[in-house]
Amino acid sequence: MSNLKQNQMSRREFLRLAGVAGGVAALGSLAPQALAAPRWMPRAAKQYEGVTLRVLNQGGVAYEAALKQFGLEFEQLTGCKVELDGTPWEQQMPKIQADLASGQPKYDIFVGDIEFQYTIYPALMPLNDMIAKYNYDMEGFFEPVYKYGEGVAGGLTGQRFGLPIRVGACWVFYRTDLIKEFPTTWADYEAMLKENTGGGKYGLAHAGVAAQLVKIFLARYWSMGDPLLTEDWKPLINSEKGVKAVEMMLNQLKNYCPPGMLAWDNPDASNAFLNGDVAVLEGWAAFILPDLQNPEKSKVVDKWSVAAFPEKGTGNFTQHNMDILNTSQNPDAAFEYIAYCTGMINAKRVLMEFNEESPRKAVWSDPDVLKEKPFLPGVAAAYDNGKPFTPGMPQWLEMFIGLAEGLSAAMSETQTPKDALDGVAKKWVDLIEQAPPSWAYKE
């Protein structure tokens, strides 16, 4: 894998970008009617001199380096400084809410899970007009970006509040030296895990802290075909299928996973795979992809691949969007920075240079990309069928954490799977009653 760029871009790269920008601007000025120039390139050098954009983003993810590098490049092109405030996922909601409640919000851009929009959308600027104004290229995204990326809480249909810097779902990484053919049924999957457990090695690792168990559950539950709720918002997770999914997780945890995994977060699980201690890792690509082919950090170089979950299972599809706060004093600069980060011009770099999952499906089949990452087509096919965890409702976080804690109680055997899921279902009913949606639930 290529190394990350460290600081400023090379002079050659800067001149190339400036030349393209100048050429586009010149063409656009000569024949504005004849050529629909993509205006998401910075139009004129240093037009945002003196402007500083403050960005609240999720810290510790692979795209944080991309935001930083693109920020430096954007500054060189436009004069606009970009300051990043990387915050752990757990702290993002309290931080942005506190900032908004202060009456003097200081952030221009918020970058995080699309679900955050469901709560803070009154403070966000709809981007539809900006997309039109700058001829932002909306082609080539994965399907869920279109399907789930607009509207909030069942309303505001067609309104887009953010543009994705990355998409993701839970990947299944496996050892090609231990597993010749990846199983396609859960029964075969368990048999494979059993075969690879023993002698201090284990079949499976995944993050075991509460919040990370949700994707593991969803991969199993959704493969059984049921949605999370009925059309009239009654929970289905505590059905027989939900209990079966949790029992599957519990059985795998007890028999095929390293001990103490319930205290593991994503980096711990990734390390277990990188150290060669486990045969399969179910986890977010961002926490392991940058290191898999690095011999200094990985003992499984060239001995791994990715696969789909058995029986068409899929963890929840995530998109991390870049949003503009409607209190920003520099919305145009903010949008152009977002366009620079998320546009087609840098989509390939997000994938190649920063090892982050670009939301632009188009670059996943680029020959250069496929040469380095031959496993991507399988993942891309799964992404087009991905679905997010919750519908766009403000109580999503409490629903998510409620499910997470229920799963953790079941995994730690402080509750039976049935009791844990019944508790979650009751909590969901109470939450939905606080603000009953007027639209039918659908996934």
Added chain:
Amino acid sequence: MNTHATRQPNDRQTGTAPTVSSSGAAALPLGRVPVLVQKYTRERWVSVLFLLPSVVFLLLTSVYPLLYSLRLSFFSWNMSIPFSQPVFVGLKNYANLVQDPAFISSVKITLIYVGAAVTIELILGMGLALLATSGARAMGLTRTVLLFPLMMTPVVAGILWRTLFHSTYGVINHLIGLVGIPAQTWLGSPSQALPAVITVEIWQQLPVVTFVLAAGIQSLPVDMYKAAQVDGASRWQIFRMVTLPLLRPVIIVVLLLRIMDAFKVFDIVFMLTYGGPGQVTEVLSMLIYKTGLKFFQIGQASAMSWLFLIFIFIISFFFIRELQRGES
């Protein structure tokens, strides 16, 4: 009637000589205030003016938010729902809490946490304090080493111990493995997670207890010990009948401060387990944080906070009363 005025020797000049009636009482001329009273009044106003900024600051930053949260505790309000408004529900939040399994569980866990941590800290702290004041060799070095946990912020301590407790790559499992004990799951085990978190709390706060008790021991009168020795008392008898009774006020203060502190634990639990696995380490402060600042269920969180405050107040009141009883 004799109304002859007499000048009082301590009177100060007011421009008009004060008069004294035949009964001996000072009689002031109408419209005039003695300098002494004037000065007292002026000084009082000056002191009020000096105190006013601090009092106003305290009212705005402590008293007002406290009373506002009390008000909120009688409302139902989910601030995560845009444009939502608080709805008055009376005592419903409080009534729900006493039936809420999560709240009851977190109270139990908090009580276990505080009880275990403070008790062990007191016992070990007393032992270390006696050693530290015994003049034994290497106590100087021991005292210095004891300072290390105090120098660490709880967040750093949490990260450090999270690494030490790691079930696969942690040092603790490696060390116990050397003596034949199988690796433990520690933070990933519902039965071991809480003791592990308590261990970290003890590790970090033991030096505080030790130093305070040691200072108390060093301030005790030596004569009592000499008298006890002359009477042939054993070391244990001296400790039980001389040291402990004399140290009682210090012990009560240490207990009071440590209990109040332990109730408020948050950062260590946050870094080590975030309340998990399940909710076996979810102390009350974590539940309040989660309810109020993650889920923005403001009414519920305010009610929890007030119950928490009342609880700590009752415990503090008990200890302060014991202290006052001892003093009297």
